[in-house]
Amino acid sequence: MKSSRIKTGILGLDKMLGGGIPEGRVVLLVGGPGTGKTIFCSQFLVNGIEMYGDNGVFVSLDEGKSHYLREMSVFGWDLEKLEQEKKWAFVNASPIKYAISPDEVSNISIGSKDFSLSNLINKIKSSVDKIKANRVVVDPITSLVFQYPDVINRRAAILNIVEGLTEIGITSMVTTELKTSGFERNIQLEEYLAHGVIVLQTLQVGKTSIRAIQVEKMRETSIDPQIRPYRITEKGIEIYQKESVF
Amino acid sequence: MKSSRIKTGILGLDKMLGGGIPEGRVVLLVGGPGTGKTIFCSQFLVNGIEMYGDNGVFVSLDEGKSHYLREMSVFGWDLEKLEQEKKWAFVNASPIKYAISPDEVSNISIGSKDFSLSNLINKIKSSVDKIKANRVVVDPITSLVFQYPDVINRRAAILNIVEGLTEIGITSMVTTELKTSGFERNIQLEEYLAHGVIVLQTLQVGKTSIRAIQVEKMRETSIDPQIRPYRITEKGIEIYQKESVF
């Protein structure tokens, strides 16, 4: 049985995604600093509501609500109104970013989910149910992963996030940080654990710095893997398909 | 005594493989994210059934069956029907991907096989016998290997996987993740431990992102080591021999 496709509504992207994100999947958005990750996934939610009737939950592990709203205000999205209309919800999980338990780290059995991740997943599920959301965003997942000092546990943490979100049953987008840059960068292990991966970078191409987006991976999808330029405008992220990065 | 060759049936590949994979061997498919590893090895099994009368077992360490079937549905392979016809079987080993035993890790004697790998091999053997399969796929082997924090034990884990599969006596394809990319990437130790290695990458060649495949190694075979472009179409992976990547 083929999946429905969840459209992002981001100009130029759904075409690169072969129509949209397969329903119920977890997509990883990995990008460098200032590449627009938060704008991108916020737009995914707002478009969901305004264009496709999909309610959405924004889970923030970076900023509290007032700062977030302030940042998104430039794009003309009236998030507080959508919130009142119970079409949009904000989960402030930013305190998690400070949580470190050096003791627990060595003893946590990842096979059964991590305590703080369990709580978070439950909180998310609860918000999703409350407004019958169809989309959820977690921005960023970095602190959930970097509680652990070693690769084995980080890998497990990412798997648990993807698993936990998949169990909620709706379409998810999570963001993470790029560690190295350029065309021949190191591949980060999260890229193998999500169902889809979109990469945002600011590349130096000859004399110009270009914002570049690439759909690297998407299950069930015939993707267009070309790197394309995008801009961050007053409407959010816009990708121009006819243009090349070069 | 020369081996029979097991044909992949993937357009363009058998020629690069000097006819096909030598029977009973273990081939490693190493590729970056989104390069089509799961599609590739699934196609290997489906073609085995439909073109060559070889039954096959798909062992998944990444996804459960429903997600897997959903992903493969785009290619028009009726896997559930093949399953009923006892020509195809699915072994769901995805729970293994969560198994971490920090205690056991330091004490496991690899000379005698690892407990969870033993179980897995037995499970695979059982499935193979049940449908008299001639081909088996394990996708991916990463979690079986990354239970171990050190190179010595990872090396042993890979050897045990190759050994365990070889003992079953049929032709195997296993997948793994590429860590670095480009033309002068680091060589991963798995590449020395499998009998054959096929590499899938998305390379940036000038202005274009190209999907590129290379047969790096195959025992008993006069391979064509040239990097060639491939596409993922509605029929699966297709390699165009007359084309160059450049």
Added chain:
Amino acid sequence: MKSSRIKTGILGLDKMLGGGIPEGRVVLLVGGPGTGKTIFCSQFLVNGIEMYGDNGVFVSLDEGKSHYLREMSVFGWDLEKLEQEKKWAFVNASPIKYAISPDEVSNISIGSKDFSLSNLINKIKSSVDKIKANRVVVDPITSLVFQYPDVINRRAAILNIVEGLTEIGITSMVTTELKTSGFERNIQLEEYLAHGVIVLQTLQVGKTSIRAIQVEKMRETSIDPQIRPYRITEKGIEIYQKESVF
């Protein structure tokens, strides 16, 4: 509610910043040795006073006051007079740079702020209140972060600095050191934790060494991400928009 913008007054920069720094945010200035980080953030404060009526506090973790004043004297800023006029204040936190407690390091719970950072934040807050400052600079944050030997704790230290400064409620600029150089350098974790990032480098472009500045990230802002040349003159930092680095 959209933010006010705090103008830097640095020739060419406010345009790259879409008007200025969003009020109350923490901007990271990351640069190589000799790129003018101290001059840059000092100019940010002096311009604040002289051009925009914003009082400012300079927190030094590198040098004592007399050395600092000596260095800034070439630019014609009469900092001692501004100090008397209670428009500018200097917090000498340079002793912190020597503080190492190997014992404490492993036991510090970062969830509740670090002892020495708490003190520093209080000291800063006190200075800010005393002259009703609107801008604060911390130059550099390196020693606050490098007390910790591991990434998990360093990450937390940076988060705490950003958090602590944000709570004070005014606009902050903090400086840090670049570890690798060139167009495809490694991205440092601080760049993901600040609200904005400006990068200063001396790049080798063909035959010439060029001082280059790039606004890499700024929340709530449509930035111009192009790398531009700048000079350090007798007036301080000057960026020439019409020029290219190439």
Added chain:
Amino acid sequence: MKSSRIKTGILGLDKMLGGGIPEGRVVLLVGGPGTGKTIFCSQFLVNGIEMYGDNGVFVSLDEGKSHYLREMSVFGWDLEKLEQEKKWAFVNASPIKYAISPDEVSNISIGSKDFSLSNLINKIKSSVDKIKANRVVVDPITSLVFQYPDVINRRAAILNIVEGLTEIGITSMVTTELKTSGFERNIQLEEYLAHGVIVLQTLQVGKTSIRAIQVEKMRETSIDPQIRPYRITEKGIEIYQKESVF
């Protein structure tokens, strides 16, 4: 007293070797996956028998005998007949590749040879004596070296292998894995410990993948250090001197 030279008989190689390998020396063949290391050293033995009257022993640490014979069958060498004629012998040391003793590792005194290496050397010596071999191959030495987690012990392991083989008194060729690739790869410590080193790589030169061989080092020999192309044909390895890799 000048050494006799042991000819490899591999087309094009003996010329690069200044006539052949100095008698009694240990040559390291280091190569990437699929570059033909096993074929190369097998050919060295077969040519020894068929062209120069030198009997030879093949010590396998990778594969058992039936798999090995299957692989070599494509080249038309009747190894089983040579074995009956007591001109060729196969030592199956592949079980060693699984041997890991974490306890022993930290206590082994390398000054007196390693227990499993001692046994192996004795076994080899015994085989050599039995057929009065003049050449021996060990393919690959990797597992003998990688039992040890640290550089100091690995270095000692390699020294002991070279020493042990030298004591047997005949000419040896051992194979090992290349870790990094390209023209400016890292130099592996084994390359300093063998008497001679031949490197096999598949290099990307412009648009083509080329199999390239280079004689990097050979005691007592005026070598030709140029990188030359080679092919793996039905006769084995062939090097074309008049051709360039470029």
Added chain:
Amino acid sequence: MKSSRIKTGILGLDKMLGGGIPEGRVVLLVGGPGTGKTIFCSQFLVNGIEMYGDNGVFVSLDEGKSHYLREMSVFGWDLEKLEQEKKWAFVNASPIKYAISPDEVSNISIGSKDFSLSNLINKIKSSVDKIKANRVVVDPITSLVFQYPDVINRRAAILNIVEGLTEIGITSMVTTELKTSGFERNIQLEEYLAHGVIVLQTLQVGKTSIRAIQVEKMRETSIDPQIRPYRITEKGIEIYQKESVF
């Protein structure tokens, strides 16, 4: 209050330094092997005496006096005469380079200066006072720093050296080793801790090896950051401003 400038007298350099080194500062001279670090800083002292009436102390952590004098003799500087005239002094701190106390290393509290560094600073101060020196050189500081196995303590060691020399109150030049080379080398932490940094490298530019000098950083100074060629002649280091490295 603006600083006096201490002229190096090295042909071409004072211009790159905006007139000279600001009085009382610590300048780091970082260079590759054979780039002339010892010659450079010795010339700084000799010129100080002969051209500017500044007495100077040479602190050697590398060589004893007779070897040092032998090396400097080619440049025609009569150091022994200057020593008798109490214008120049030599402090032999070379025994320090052997001092390792593994026990002490982990317990040393860097906040209060290191025992051997304290002694050294006192010894230097005493020499400076004795001849009323205005300049001091420490060549090299590497062993003072590399007693410590970790970055935190090395950083502190360098800070203490800079602090200790600054307290003496005169202008200092210290030398250190370059770890990586080329235009996009890694930045070493010492470069952020000194008041000024001059880099000496032998760069490969096309077909030629060029000795290249760059003033990377200098507090209170409008530096010329261009890389320029220099030569080591019978007069010492000479920089040719009109020439380019390229």
Added chain:
Amino acid sequence: MKSSRIKTGILGLDKMLGGGIPEGRVVLLVGGPGTGKTIFCSQFLVNGIEMYGDNGVFVSLDEGKSHYLREMSVFGWDLEKLEQEKKWAFVNASPIKYAISPDEVSNISIGSKDFSLSNLINKIKSSVDKIKANRVVVDPITSLVFQYPDVINRRAAILNIVEGLTEIGITSMVTTELKTSGFERNIQLEEYLAHGVIVLQTLQVGKTSIRAIQVEKMRETSIDPQIRPYRITEKGIEIYQKESVF
């Protein structure tokens, strides 16, 4: 007092060395595998005897005497005759290369020389006295250094070797291994600890592999730092000054 210069007699090299090696100094010869390090330093000794009346001692930490003599025989040097004439001596220190004392390593106080190094220095001194040698070679020093697992102790080991040889009072040449290759390789710490450094590499320049030599450093000497091509002929190493590597 200026040093005498010890001529190497190697065609083309003494000119690059500004006449020769300053008497009593320790020169490090660092080179890749197969670059001719042993030939080079052997030639240094033989030329010393035959051209300049300097007797010499060859200290081997790699090979025993018979293997060494066999290797050098191609160059027409009658070393056994020179040995009988008490002009040349061979110290077989090759057993040292196997010596590992894991226990001792952590406890050795490098301030007072290492036990095995003391013995070796004494042995060398004794040989030097016996034939009144003026030159000594230690080939290679790697095992003396790599007994130690950490940088601090390795650094000390190298210092002790240089110190120990300097105390003997004659001119020394020691060899070591290059770890990375190419024009922008990492600088190895030994290069800063010897009095002079000569680098031997096989560089890939366009389509050709070229043997290249560079005098990187030499105390008291105006060196020619250009990279020049050399050949290994039947007479030993020959450098062609008029030729360029490019």
